[in-house]
Amino acid sequence: MQHTNTEMNMEACITCENKNCLIKKNSTNPLMEKFLAERHTVKCKKSQQFILEGAPVHGLFFVKKGQIKVVKTGIYGREQILRFAHDGEIIGHRGFGTRKQYPIGALAINETILCNFTNDVLQKMLHEVPDLTFDLMLFYSEELNRSETKVRKFAQMTVREKVIDAFLYIYRKFGQTEEGFFNIQLPRKDYADFAGTTEEQVIRTISSLKKENLLKSKGKKLGIVDTNLLKKEISEHNYFLDS
DNA sequence: GCATTAATTGGTC
DNA sequence: GACCAATTAATGC
Structure with a gap:
């Protein structure tokens, strides 16, 4: 039996090992089917930057495999590392929504494979798949929490x-x-x-x-x-x- | 081995 | 506790 590219693309999420990935988690949902085919794979070499601070938003990234650092350039070019990420985690979520540019940069610490969904696809996905939307909301909520504790840490x-x-x-x-x-x-x-x-x-x-x-x-x-x-x-x- | 980069240490403000 | 300079260790080519 011959597989089309789209079939293989959908298969990629079903068989993915990153249980903590929000897309993977919802991949068996029938509502997701048509969207999974829209996933793009991006490969990064060691220390390659795949999100440029201030660049136009190009959707959300999920780490398939690898290690990432998320950075923000402060005043006088002083760099702040906001967080690290690895398999299954989301990158670029703060650029998503009404924002036109990414507020952060992200680069691969070593060889990394990413999954990307464009804004359009993602928007439709979130409108049509409530379970995914709910999961993402929980994620944003946790992120906000982490961000707030980080502020306290820095201060105290x-x-x-x-x-x-x-x-x-x-x-x-x-x-x-x-x-x-x-x-x-x-x-x-x-x-x-x-x-x-x-x-x-x-x-x-x-x-x-x-x-x-x-x-x-x-x-x-x-x-x-x-x-x-x-x-x-x-x-x-x-x-x-x-x- | 040489050259570039990273780690370390000491000192100043 | 940050910034700067000098020294030493590590690494790429």
């Missing part, structure tokens, strides 16, 4: 706490290998841009945490020795639950 935490918090975030999101190192490799600068401090402060925090046996490193690899011990360091803030 010390540099040391913010850096620790960043490590715990990376741990939660990417996990560690059996040897106890993060499943992602980031330069010091990225931790700084994410935690809202400078590269030097991150380096200094890392070396003192290593002395205290809370962190370990081997070559370029970084890892947490005991997450509970590290959580204790920021426990007064009680914010480590999300964001």
